[in-house]
Amino acid sequence: MSNRKARDFEYTEEDFEKVRQLIYQRVGINLGPNKMEMVYSRLSRRLRTLGVPDMKAYLQRLERADSSEWQEFVNALTTNLTAFFREAHHFEYLVSHLRKKARGQKVKLWCCAASTGEEPYSIVIALLDAFGTDYPFELVATDVDTNALQAARNGVYDLERLKGMDDAMVAKYFMKGVGKNAGLARVKNVLADRVTFAPLNLLSGGWQVPDALDIIFCRNVFIYFDKETQGTILQRFHRILKSDGLLFAGHSESLLTVGAMFQSIGRTVYKPTAQLVRHSDESSGDESAPLSAAAG
Ligand SMILES: C[S@@+](CC[C@H](N)C(=O)[O-])C[C@H]1O[C@@H](n2cnc3c(N)ncnc32)[C@H](O)[C@@H]1O
Structure with a gap:
């Protein structure tokens, strides 16, 4: 048979x-x-x-x-599994790291496998809750999946997906739907206005980053790549991250097996090691096109 x-x-x-x-x-x-x-x-x-x-x-x-x-x-x-405040310890680490930096300088963050938006919106909530709405930061959130990005831009979620947040947080950052939209919630502008979504293929390598970055979130995407691809991407991250910047990886993604470019400083939190030439040491890219590589 x-x-x-x-x-x-x-x-x-x-x-x-x-x-x-x-x-x-x-x-x-x-x-x-x-x-x-x-x-x-x-x-x-x-x-x-x-x-x-x-x-x-x-x-x-x-x-x-x-x-x-x-x-x-x-x-x-692509597989888009994600959640608000997934691996919550990372958001606490992010806030305590930024607390130590001088106020006033704009913080530049990149969330490079943003999926349907839960991760970048969690970053914004963490920053606004800790530092207030005047906190100067710029968050670019990218993904190769344009459907996921569209969902992220729409910012509409089942209430079920907000379960990890307390009621006050939900009320502050989301509008609950009524009538035919009952059971759904949309992010308020206070969140939506703080994220720029754009398509970007991590493999394409044509990223243009006018200023070095403070923070990269690259979580739960390296699991889909082989060691060679991981190594190539890490090398690019190393170039565009400030020497005191941080790279957040997914819970099952140890970057230590991919060479000596990053050092572990917490649970899947890494800082760049010093030996390679990094972005801030190079001439600057195209000022008009931050992280603007096409997805193709
Ligand atoms: C499992 S989700 C992780 C989402 C989120 N980072 C998290 O940790 O919850 C993996 C995401 O990586 C994206 N992805 C896969 N390959 C990619 C690539 N080459 N460039 C950019 N994004 C990619 C997928 O589209 C998907 O949205």
């Missing part, structure tokens, strides 16, 4: 290998060999929408296609 699953579209191991190769080349995601079914379930929606007969035809079309299908392909294969 065949153990092939009944599927609407023909899909072979060869197709799966092709998908693995393409997504790795595009965005660095290293899909495990056990993800064959996941890939089918994510991409079959695209096949249905486009009306193509099978996976091979889809992949042929993709390789010929304009960039809009590439973006759909990437959007379908």
Whole structure:
């Protein structure tokens, strides 16, 4: 008896290998060999929408296609799991670190796998709660998945997702929906106005950062990359982070196995080691285009 699953579209191991190769080349995601079914379930929606007969035809079309299908392909294969105040100790660490810095200087932060927005909005809440609304900071939040970014910009969440915050915090930063929007909450402008969302592929490397950064949040995305990709990206982080800057990684992501560029100073919190040339030592980039690399 065949153990092939009944599927609407023909899909072979060869197709799966092709998908693995393409997504790795595009965005660095290293899909495990056990993800064959996941890939089918994510991409079959695209096949249905486009009306193509099978996976091979889809992949042929993709390789010929304009960039809009590439973006759909990437959007379908990313995993966007996130939460408000995920790994809450990082937000406490961030605040205590910034408390030690001189007031008045603008703090520059980058959240580079922002998904649907919970992480950057948590950063803003932490900063506003600790330092007040006049606190000078600039937060750029990027992701390669443009659907996730759109959700982040919309800033509308199920109330269920706000469970980790107390009622006063929710009332201060969110508007609860009524009528057909009951059960939803939207971020207030006091949050929305403090984050700039933009598409950016960490693999593309064409980032332009006019000033060195104080803080990088890069959490729960390195798990999808192999060591080589991690090393390349860490090297770029090292260049654009100030010598007293911080890099926050995900709970299962030790950067210590990827070379000596960063030193651990807390639970998955890192500071750059001194030996490489960093951004502040180089000539500056294009002032008009902070973190403006395209996602493609
Ligand atoms: C599991 S989510 C993590 C979200 C958030 N950082 C957190 O810790 O809750 C991983 C995110 O990384 C993004 N991602 C994957 N590959 C990427 C790449 N090459 N460049 C930028 N973002 C990427 C995905 O789109 C997804 O939104």
